[in-house]
Every structure is written in structure tokens, then in C-alpha cells.
Amino acid sequence: MSYRRFSVLICVSLWAVLANPAAGAQAPGRGEKWVASWTASPHGPYPSGNPSAQPDLSAVFETAAGGAIDQTFRLIVKPDLWGKAARIRLTNVFGAQPVTFDDVFVGLQSSGGNITPGTNRPVRFERGRTSVTIPAGASAASDAIVLDFVRSPSDPLLAGRKLVVSFHVVGSSGPMTWHAKALTTSYVTAPRAGSHGREESDAAFPFTTTSWYFLDAVDVVAAADVVVVACFGDSITDGTASTLNGDDRWPDVLSRRLHEKYGARVSVVNAGIGGNRVASPARYSTATPTAGGPSALERFDRDVADLPGVSAVIWLEGINDLSGGAKADAVIASMRDIVARGRARGLKILGATIVSSLGSATAHGTPEADAERQAINTFIRSAGAFDGVVDFDLATRDSQTGGLRAAFQPNSTTGGPGDRLHPNRAGYQAMGNAVDLDLFAPLFGRR
Numbered sequence: 001m002s003y004r005r006f007s008v009l010i011c012v013s014l015w016a017v018l019a020n021p022a023a024g025a026q027a028p029g030r031g032e033k034w035v036a037s038w039t040a041s042p043h044g045p046y047p048s049g050n051p052s053a054q055p056d057l058s059a060v061f062e063t064a065a066g067g068a069i070d071q072t073f074r075l076i077v078k079p080d081l082w083g084k085a086a087r088i089r090l091t092n093v094f095g096a097q098p099v100t101f102d103d104v105f106v107g108l109q110s111s112g113g114n115i116t117p118g119t120n121r122p123v124r125f126e127r128g129r130t131s132v133t134i135p136a137g138a139s140a141a142s143d144a145i146v147l148d149f150v151r152s153p154s155d156p157l158l159a160g161r162k163l164v165v166s167f168h169v170v171g172s173s174g175p176m177t178w179h180a181k182a183l184t185t186s187y188v189t190a191p192r193a194g195s196h197g198r199e200e201s202d203a204a205f206p207f208t209t210t211s212w213y214f215l216d217a218v219d220v221v222a223a224a225d226v227v228v229v230a231c232f233g234d235s236i237t238d239g240t241a242s243t244l245n246g247d248d249r250w251p252d253v254l255s256r257r258l259h260e261k262y263g264a265r266v267s268v269v270n271a272g273i274g275g276n277r278v279a280s281p282a283r284y285s286t287a288t289p290t291a292g293g294p295s296a297l298e299r300f301d302r303d304v305a306d307l308p309g310v311s312a313v314i315w316l317e318g319i320n321d322l323s324g325g326a327k328a329d330a331v332i333a334s335m336r337d338i339v340a341r342g343r344a345r346g347l348k349i350l351g352a353t354i355v356s357s358l359g360s361a362t363a364h365g366t367p368e369a370d371a372e373r374q375a376i377n378t379f380i381r382s383a384g385a386f387d388g389v390v391d392f393d394l395a396t397r398d399s400q401t402g403g404l405r406a407a408f409q410p411n412s413t414t415g416g417p418g419d420r421l422h423p424n425r426a427g428y429q430a431m432g433n434a435v436d437l438d439l440f441a442p443l444f445g446r447r
Contacts, residue, residue: 027085027144027221034087035226035309037079038163038218039269040179043276043293044284045094046213049180050235050274050291053210053244053413060188060207067173068213072103072196074113074166074187074205075215078247080255081267082150082158083220088123088165090132091139091216094177094286100170101214102131103195106145109162113187113202119149120164120200131170139216153222153264160247165215166197175286179212181238181274183413185245186212210244219308222267227443228309229258229268232300233316234292236355237272241411241422248412248425250392253432254314261437262444271303277320279334292320300338305345311443313342314390314435316352318376319421323363328375335376339385350439351386353377353393355431357421358403364421370402388439395434396427 028034043049047057047064061067079086088106092099107120124143125132134140150158187205189196196204231237231251239249255268275292284294293299296317304313315338318331335351342349354373357364377393380386398405408427409418418424423431 031224032221033224033226033309034219035081035222035228035267036217036230036269036307037081037083037086037220037267038077039271039303039307040077040182040212040216041271041273041293041299041303042091042093042177042179042216043273044178044289045096045175045286046178048289048291049178049293050240051180051211052183052240055208055210057207057209060191060209061176062191064175067176068169069172069191070169070194071191072166072168072189072193072204073213074164074197074202075212076109076113076162076164076184076186077212077215077218078160078162078184079218079220080269081220081222081226081264082147082153082155083222084147084150085144085221086147087142087144087219088215089139089141089217089219090134090167090214091177092134092214093137093139094289095136095173095175096286097174098133098135099173099214100131100133101167102170103197104142104167105197106147106166107164107200108149109164113164113205115164115200117200120198121145121147122198144221163218165218167214168195168197176213178214179216179273181235181240182210182212183239183242183244183249184212185210222309223265225265226309227262227266227311227440228307229254229266229312229314229440230304230307230310231268231270231272231314231316232296232304233272233352234276234320235272235274236422237270237316238274239272239428240274241413241418241424242428243412243425246425248428250428250431253429254435257432257435257437258440265444267309269307275320276317277324278317278331279321279326280324296338297334300341305342305347310347312348312350312440314350314352316354316392318354319357319364319373322369322372328372328379331376332379335379336385348387348443350388350390351380352390353380355392355423356397356403359401360420362419362421388436390435390439392431392434395430396423
């Protein structure tokens, strides 16, 4: 090859990297892999679902059918593991029309919707494009994004920090795919305000929401031996009655314990959906969406088994089936089905006993529902169907009343006496602390 031709190739390659910063990230390299670092299981089109502490959004989204109109979202998410390269996934899985996103950025949160100066990075799709159009029913992963402010996954200055994901919706989105119960404050511009994702200030984002829209995953490049633990379940995994912006769900507590023991060799992600059921609805419909979204049977592959790097699952679910009139035998049969599917994918499946809701004013709290709950818990504890058991019921139940312990009942988000179904911050701490970390030891080679 001539010197002139070699120089031209170098210049072309350098131009490609400069024009597309993601092209400079060799992700993943030898001894590395993509791993899930944050997830938010989509469950339907806005406004179906169960948000917590949601502001009035009537001035933000004019109609559910129109969705977002020429608006920019600034979503706040907490990666469980940082990496020098990341990618995001935008989803339109419950949409009714194609949605175009442009001017997508990720940066490090400073405070509120403000971005730490110098950290906002552009996101590209399809090998360098600044916009992406996602058909109804589909999702799209970004190119690799260089996070050059990440010195290492164990950087103490990043512990507990959050990522800001900004994107502009071009035109009208139509029905918005979302995750209602974020328990995290995010930010939105006014309708028809245009694109503001590249701005470090949150001045253009006057509105807040406690939900996530269109975004359902953040992955990072990590060492090949990193273990991903997926927490799969309903509102008690999603965090109802926990603190707003406190990251106090039981998966958060478990995450802190696992990172204390294994450092940057683990990532814990939350695949909970408020109102979710194990086996019903048998077929989810976007025309008549249920609050709990697709059943565990329907969403297990998408929300758990297909996550990059996933190795283990803690599954807590079933109480919503019982409140809908299902019997223990039907729930158990569906549990066996999902466990078999998970094992076929090489996953370690840990069964979590269902927390008591005896005495709740809802259908969850009847003596009949509680008897079915206890039958399911007996199966989880003693049938040997799972690869291990996490006894959340024992950790939260009052032995005298059979219901949730009194100290775990007051709602930590909105105040008040609670619903006797969802544990508060103290209850979630008890749950997260009840997980025996030795259950995961084989996945880490017992080091």
C-alpha cells in the first residue's frame, strides 16, 4: 500500500470517529461483554398503569392519543453498574404509529434536571445517525456511547450518581410506551417546545413526572465475569410505598449488599411492574390495556431472559392473580412453566415467598386469598422447583396477626396509613436484607 493511500485511509477513519463518537468505542473488547445496568419494564400506553406521586400532567400531554408533541424528555435513571461505554434502548412496543426521536444525549446528573458541565454526550443510532424512527411494536438500541467521565466501574465518585437521558420527539408520538411507577423525578418540556437535549441547564424543562417514557434499558460494557441479577415481579418489586427519589426498593437494598460484597462484578436490575400477574391476562391487548401490563408468562423473555449478561432471577409474584380470583394451583402451574423456560436459558431462578396482605381493604386481603397465598408459599419453600428460596413472607409478616408488620405499613411516599399490602421503606429494607447472598456464591466462583 502506498504512503498516500495509507494516509487517506487514516484521515477517513479519523473523520468517522470524530463525526460519530460512538465509532471510537470498541465495545465490547476481549474479556468484556454487554450487561444490563438499568431496566424499566414497559407495560402499556400512557396513562394505563399505576404511577406513584405523579404530578398533574394535563398541561404536559394534551391527549393520551396524541402523546408527546414536539417535546423533549429528560429522564433520570440510576445505573447499577457504570462502564466506559454504554448504550440505551428506546421502545415503541405499545405504540400505535412510528415515532421519530432525534437529538438524543446522555450525561451525568448534577441536580434536578441539570447536567454536570462537560458530561453531556450525543447518542447515535444505526452506525452514526442522529435520529431514529421506531415502528409501532418495535424497539431500537443505540450505538455505543463513550462515557469518558467514567474512570472505572468502581469509581467512588460515581457511587449513587444518576444518568440523564434526554431525547426529542419529532412531531406527535401517538400513544406513549411507558413505565408508570418510576418513583424517580424526571423532566419534560412544554408541548411544541422543540429540541433541548443538548442543553446542560434544565431551564427548558418546567414540568416533572414520576414515570419513564420510551426508554426501557441502559447497558454498559463490563468485564466478562460480571453477574446480572434480575428482580422480577409486581408492585412490591416495582417499589410502591417506598420513598420518592430514595432508591429504597428491596432490589436497591439487595444491590447495595451485593456491591459491598462483590464490587463491580455484579449488576442488579428491576423488572417489576405494578399490578402485574403471573398468568393473566392470557393475551395482552393495547386496545384495552390492563394496569399490570402483559403477564409474567408473556413478558419473561423480553424483560428478563433476553437481558444481556443475566445470570440469576429473584421472582416475587402471584398476589395480583389471587386478587383476580385465580387459585393457587393455576399460579403454581404457570410458575413451573416459567422456571423451566428460565433453566433452559441457563438462568438460576430463586423463588420469593409472597408477602402477606391479610386485612387489606382490597381483594388481596381476604382470608380466602390469604389461604391461596399460603399454599403458593408452601410450594415455593418445599417443592424444590426453584434453585433457591428467598423468604420475604417470613421477613415481613407479623406472627400474631398474620398480616404485614405494623412498622412496615405506613406509606413512605405519600404518607398515610398505607394499604397493608405494600411495605414501606423499613419493610423493603427488611426484604432486601433477607436475601441470603450465599445463594449467588456459585455464580461468582465463591471468591
